[in-house]
Amino acid sequence: MGVCGYLFLPWKCLVVVSLRLLFLVPTGVPVRSGDATFPKAMDNVTVRQGESATLRCTIDDRVTRVAWLNRSTILYAGNDKWSIDPRVIILVNTPTQYSIMIQNVDVYDEGPYTCSVQTDNHPKTSRVHLIVQVPPQIMNISSDITVNEGSSVTLLCLAIGRSEPTVTWRHLSVKGQGFVSEDEYLEISDIKRDQSGEYECSALNDVAAPDVRKVKITVNYPPYISKAKNTGVSVGQKGILSCEASAVPMAEFQWFKEETRLATGLDGMRIENKGRMSTLTFFNVSEKDYGNYTCVATNKLGNTNASITLYGPGAVIDGVNSASRALACLWLSGTLLAHFFIKF
Numbered sequence: 001m002g003v004c005g006y007l008f009l010p011w012k013c014l015v016v017v018s019l020r021l022l023f024l025v026p027t028g029v030p031v032r033s034g035d036a037t038f039p040k041a042m043d044n045v046t047v048r049q050g051e052s053a054t055l056r057c058t059i060d061d062r063v064t065r066v067a068w069l070n071r072s073t074i075l076y077a078g079n080d081k082w083s084i085d086p087r088v089i090i091l092v093n094t095p096t097q098y099s100i101m102i103q104n105v106d107v108y109d110e111g112p113y114t115c116s117v118q119t120d121n122h123p124k125t126s127r128v129h130l131i132v133q134v135p136p137q138i139m140n141i142s143s144d145i146t147v148n149e150g151s152s153v154t155l156l157c158l159a160i161g162r163s164e165p166t167v168t169w170r171h172l173s174v175k176g177q178g179f180v181s182e183d184e185y186l187e188i189s190d191i192k193r194d195q196s197g198e199y200e201c202s203a204l205n206d207v208a209a210p211d212v213r214k215v216k217i218t219v220n221y222p223p224y225i226s227k228a229k230n231t232g233v234s235v236g237q238k239g240i241l242s243c244e245a246s247a248v249p250m251a252e253f254q255w256f257k258e259e260t261r262l263a264t265g266l267d268g269m270r271i272e273n274k275g276r277m278s279t280l281t282f283f284n285v286s287e288k289d290y291g292n293y294t295c296v297a298t299n300k301l302g303n304t305n306a307s308i309t310l311y312g313p314g315a316v317i318d319g320v321n322s323a324s325r326a327l328a329c330l331w332l333s334g335t336l337l338a339h340f341f342i343k344f
């Protein structure tokens with residue numbers, strides 16, 4: 001190394017010095033930090049992407065030459081900067097310590113860095129690994145989606161980070177939060193209505209809090225009438241028939257009496273639709289209102305209907321229609337009359 005001083009380094013000399021320094025770094029036999037062997041570099045350095053990393057090397061006054069290398073490339077030799085990277089600066093060059101700093105560290109800076117010294121003509125090296133961490137970040141995630149019941153759905157959640165984040169999906173359903181996939185892909189075949197709702201993708205690594213995003217799956221299904229109850233009410237009273245249907249998208253309702261479609265405002269009655277529920281209100285029930293009504297719930301996937309009876313006081317409803325009730329009544333009075341006439 002005597003040929004070239006550190007201060008004046010024409011290109012040829014750079015190469016020679018590089019080779020010499022290279023030679024000082026026996027790749028097969030790294031001097032691990034923590035060894036009693038001199039010089040002593042710090043333990044591995046872990047920093048987050050964007051932060052600064054300080055590489056320290058403890059030396060003593062017998063040291064005649066010092067350098068820091070990135071793999072086999074010299075960054076600094078003594079006070080001389082060899083690296084063209086403006087992020088690399090020298091921090092300390094004293095008889096006891098030789099330190100450099102890498103600012104705004106990025107993932108490609110990760111790797112082995114070597115402190116190389118020469119003491120009494122003996123080359124020594126110490127190696128430190130720069131480890132760059134990146135918090136988990138979801139880069140690409142599926143958009144909210146609407147499908148028909150029975151379809152297949154695939155959701156995707158791509159995340160970056162160092163270390164490689166673990167990606168999981170779970171269903172934020174009403175009945176607890178179940179893990180549904182421990183993968184970037186969430187595949188649901190033959191989707192059911194109770195699988196609709198929010199799904200949460202979470203990307204987790206050991207660096208920072210997980211990155212979490214949500215995707216909503218809407219599952220369309222045809223109407224299903226969940227409530228339709230017969231109603232008894234006296235003449236002159238207010239009567240309400242109601243019909244409840246679950247459907248996605250929300251059902252639209254129609255009311256029929258026999259074949260006739262009913263319209264709101266006609267004959268002192270009103271039809272009101274509120275969400276899943278439709279009501280048919282009679283403000284002042286009369287005899288002609290009694291009978292059989294049909295509630296029809298429709299959405300773009302289909303329709304269904306239910307029959308609801310408005311009946312008067314004293315009527316026995318379950319399973320018997322009003323006509324047969326009337327007949328039974330006539331028959332009963334007839335028998336009573338016959339009885340009466342036979343007796344007298």
Ligand SMILES: *[C@@H]1O[C@H](CO)[C@@H](O)[C@H](O)[C@H]1NC(C)=O
Pocket residue numbers: 033043044129
């Ligand atoms: C430093 O990091 C390297 C590479 O990741 C590893 O092989 C080595 O065991 C680490 N040394 C210490 C002291 O943690």
Ligand SMILES: *[C@@H]1O[C@H](CO)[C@@H](O)[C@H](O)[C@H]1NC(C)=O
Pocket residue numbers: 070071075083085088102108109
């Ligand atoms: C270290 O070397 C790697 C590989 O050549 C390079 O991408 C990176 O920019 C270097 N970092 C510094 C701080 O010199």
Ligand SMILES: *[C@@H]1O[C@H](CO)[C@@H](O)[C@H](O)[C@H]1NC(C)=O
Pocket residue numbers: 139140141156
């Ligand atoms: C997200 O991933 C999808 C599917 O691989 C791809 O088509 C789309 O271009 C990606 N979007 C972004 C912003 O990377």
Ligand SMILES: *[C@@H]1O[C@H](CO)[C@@H](O)[C@H](O)[C@H]1NC(C)=O
Pocket residue numbers: 236284
């Ligand atoms: C209900 O209708 C009957 C017969 O049309 C009528 O006599 C009665 O006053 C009405 N009652 C109400 C509260 O409007």
Ligand SMILES: *[C@@H]1O[C@H](CO)[C@@H](O)[C@H](O)[C@H]1NC(C)=O
Pocket residue numbers: 256294296304305
């Ligand atoms: C009610 O449903 C039955 C069976 O699906 C169908 O045949 C009938 O036409 C429907 N009635 C109305 C009024 O939609």
Ligand SMILES: *[C@@H]1O[C@H](CO)[C@@H](O)[C@H](O)[C@H]1NC(C)=O
Pocket residue numbers: 258292293294307309320321322
């Ligand atoms: C009411 O009408 C519907 C459809 O017209 C019919 O299916 C049902 O049996 C009727 N119910 C009664 C109690 O008459």
